[in-house]
Amino acid sequence: MKKTIATLLACLFVLAGCNTIKGAGQDIQKAGNAIENAAKK
Template structure:
């Protein structure tokens, strides 16, 4: 019975970590995507300035 309790506690802890980490991971992806768009726009501005 003690092994079952330890296993249940481990699974419960892993699930809790997953529930907390998942939204943070999704938010991080959106942030990186936004950063990439900003860098791309900056590069386009440099290209336009170089063509003048």
């Protein structure tokens, strides 16, 4: 039972981490696009 709970918690942390990294990647991409657009002007 403890092993199942530990595995479930580990999966939740991994999924939360993936969402955080995905969000950070999107933010960095938006910042890059803003810099690129400013350079074109």
